[in-house]
Amino acid sequence: MVGRSYGRLLALLAAQCRDITAAEDALADAMERALQRWPRGGVPGNPEAWLLTVARNRLRDMWKSPAHRLSGPWTEDRDVAEEVTEPAAIPDRRLELMLVCAHPAISADIRTPLMLQTVLGVDAAAIAAAFAVAPVTMAQRLVRAKKRIRDTGIPFTLPERTDLAARLPEVLEAVYGAYAIDWLSVPQRPAIESLSSEALHLAMVLVELLPEEPEVLGLAALMCLCEARRPARLDRDGTFVALDDQDRSRWDAGLYARGERLLARAHGFGRPGRFQYEAAIQSVHCADGVERHALRKLYRALMRVGPSLGAAVALAALDGEIDGADAGLRALDTITDRAAERFQPAWVTRGHLLGEAGRVDEAAAAYRRAIQVTADDSVRAYLNERVRSLTSAGPIDGISDTTF
Known part of the structure; x- marks a missing residue:
């Protein structure tokens, strides 16, 4: 269970106990119990709420045990899981968790990998490969970062606007990194089941939160334009198809149009940046009759701001x-x-x-x-x-x- 469900539940649990490792353990325990009980008794009407309740009960038992003797930070508010009937009613706190991972107290070289693992459920081995780091080394860094979040008491809330702007680049990198890992490794997987759809969802959440931040718009535009042509990357017998040879009728016209609208909005602010240039490059690639000189200008501009x-x-x-x-x-x-x-x-x-x-x-x-x-x-x-x-x-x- 990865992606939106895992990340949403983990973010809620971590926000209440401020201990990512403990939240991961509790959620893993809840998932193990689900595997044991659901085949016999049937899947509950709201699986996410069931998992959230079981995981929270485990965390409560742990915090109250003599071994911990903890007076905080656990808070005894009412369970969200007890109040919802639809999975969508469970609030999405993943953005707050991403911003915790991007806190200045966390080492810069581990912020993006930490977001990829905790928020988007990317396997540690895949993260290690993407960052050209030995899996053991990456695992050790992730453990240390989670411990630091717990020990320093970083608040699991949206920061002030100035702090948000400072942390935003790493959040964008993590969303982009998740999409890139998925795009490059499993182009044949349907988007609805893939990590890329979760990354795109988070990009659109960022657009809603920061509608006047051009780089947020640029990232969302880039991902929409790329995702729009995913269906045509393989022909019907599974053979890879290069962009110039793709059947454009198989592109997702809605996503393509959304990407172009987002790019136009970003351009209107007059503050170009890396993701806007990358989105513009994709837009030129997708146009009928690619203008090579314009494309080269865009790549040269990209090399200046984001080589x-x-x-x-x-x-x-x-x-x-x-x-x-x-x-x-x-x-x-x-x-x-x-x-x-x-x-x-x-x-x-x-x-x-x-x-x-x-x-x-x-x-x-x-x-x-x-x-x-x-x-x-x-x-x-x-x-x-x-x-x-x-x-x-x-x-x-x-x-x-x-x-x-």
Whole structure:
């Protein structure tokens, strides 16, 4: 049980006891009891309320035990679970929990991973892989961060406006990170069941809370534009489909229109930022007849405010398309990030540019390296087909859409 239900329940429990680890243990115990009882007695009418009540009872027993001798912080207010009949009636306190994780008392390098695990239920191993950290190291950091939240008594409430602005960048990073992990690892999973739908929900919650914050609007726009084309990323037999080859009739027209509206609202404030540039880039990619020069300007602007390996590789690809393959290869060679060695889009771009330059054997080798660092079977099959096409018929057009 991950995503919205887990995060909502954990946020409520943690807000009452101010101890994330204890709340996690109580919720895990409630879920274990559910697995034991529900198959025999049936699923209750409101499973979330049932879990919340059982978990709260366990926390009460723990706080009142002689081993804890605790006079606070537990509060004996009425259970929300006893008052609701619909799951939607349980308040969503995940944003407050995210802001707790982004508190200045928490080490900066663990804030986003902590939000990903506690609020969105991302597996610690997946977080470790995304941040290029050993799983054991990541687990230790998460444990220390939760202990610090408990020991320092960080309040589980929305901070003042000035503090909210200071913590907002890390909250946006966590929401974006959850979406990216899901998008890159499981493109075939239906959105309604995926982590990406939870990340998009939180982005829209942020829009409601901060409707005049352009970067919040930019993040929501970015995710809407990406999510709109998820249905077309695989064809009907499960084969990966690059953006240029997608059937646009399979895109979610409602999400696409919402993304464009959010981007227009953000642009109206005249305060561009990283997520707004990324959303604008997606908008240009999705338009009929991509304007490469405009796209390159956007990537250059993005590199000034939010440089990343992905943006650098995309900019090199555009240099190759506009100024010739050799220019693109030179731009690729200037990238010094060590992570580029295992960054699949870098190898795909190199293979494409080498193919355009007529260096077929080198291009095939680059594509094979991209295949080695590709985890998704559908993308791996797509790249294998590119190698076969390259070696049998010479240069081929287009660059794989393996990132968003």
